[in-house]
Amino acid sequence: GQNIDQPTEMTATEGAIVQINCTYQTSGFNGLFWYQQHAGEAPTFLSYNVLDGLEEKGRFSSFLSRSKGYSYLLLKELQMKDSASYLCAVRSPISGGYNKLIFGAGTRLAVHP
Amino acid sequence: DVKVTQSSRYLVKRTGEKVFLECVQDMDHENMFWYRQDPGLGLRLIYFSYDVKMKEKGDIPEGYSVSREKKERFSLILESASTNQTSMYLCASSLDRENTEAFFGQGTRLTVV
Numbered sequence: 001g002q003n004i005d006q007p008t009e010m011t012a013t014e015g016a017i018v019q020i021n022c023t024y025q026t027s028g029f030n031g032l033f034w035y036q037q038h039a040g041e042a043p044t045f046l047s048y049n050v051l052d053g054l055e056e057k058g059r060f061s062s063f064l065s066r067s068k069g070y071s072y073l074l075l076k077e078l079q080m081k082d083s084a085s086y087l088c089a090v091r092s093p094i095s096g097g098y099n100k101l102i103f104g105a106g107t108r109l110a111v112h113p
Numbered sequence: 114d115v116k117v118t119q120s121s122r123y124l125v126k127r128t129g130e131k132v133f134l135e136c137v138q139d140m141d142h143e144n145m146f147w148y149r150q151d152p153g154l155g156l157r158l159i160y161f162s163y164d165v166k167m168k169e170k171g172d173i174p175e176g177y178s179v180s181r182e183k184k185e186r187f188s189l190i191l192e193s194a195s196t197n198q199t200s201m202y203l204c205a206s207s208l209d210r211e212n213t214e215a216f217f218g219q220g221t222r223l224t225v226v
Binding site: 042048096098099102106 | 117146148153154155156157158161163169171203210214215216217218219220
């Protein structure tokens with residue numbers, strides 16, 4: 001089956017660091033995405049990992065371990081505007097050489113002063 | 114910037130009505146997707162299309178159909194709306210089969226009464 005797990009909610013303090021974990025069990029794997037979604041808005045792309053290791057992009061970093069079926073999103077120097085839901089999505093192969101995205105339920109992050 | 118536009122932000126329909134949700138993208142993307150997003154369940158794929166007049170069932174196609182007569186437009190149809198189809202509907206597009214970074218529309222919050 002297809003299963004992607006991430007915590008439902010997290011809270012953190014402005015200026016701190018927070019790590020959002022994602023574990024997955026899918027029938028195939030061709031990469032993992034992280035999206036940010038503010039309340040009432042569309043999800044927007046944050047990062048993509050296909051090889052093991054850490055990808056850094058400004059205040060945000062994403063890590064992948066394919067052997068463990070595990071990823072995390074690291075947010076540094078938290079700002080109030082980082083309060084949002086963070087969606088983990090696995091790119092999974094289907095017939096015809098195509099792929100589809102399978103999403104986790106999302107982690108709602110609340111940043112407080 | 115890629116723009117994915119959904120025709121309505123909010124819709125209220127009656128049980129049994131036929132409902133059309135329209136989505137247009139302006140970047141000549143080959144792939145288009147319809148998801149619904151429900152609390153605790155995340156984004157679930159309803160239907161997708163990799164070319165004009167082509168459609169494939171996603172994970173939860175029951176009660177829905179789609180139409181893609183032109184490359185830029187992908188319509189989701191609820192043949193006979195039911196209250197369990199009350200949800201947030203998100204349309205997305207991506208460039209081609211090698212690139213599945215998805216760009217999302219703003220979403221349509223549909224309420225069926």
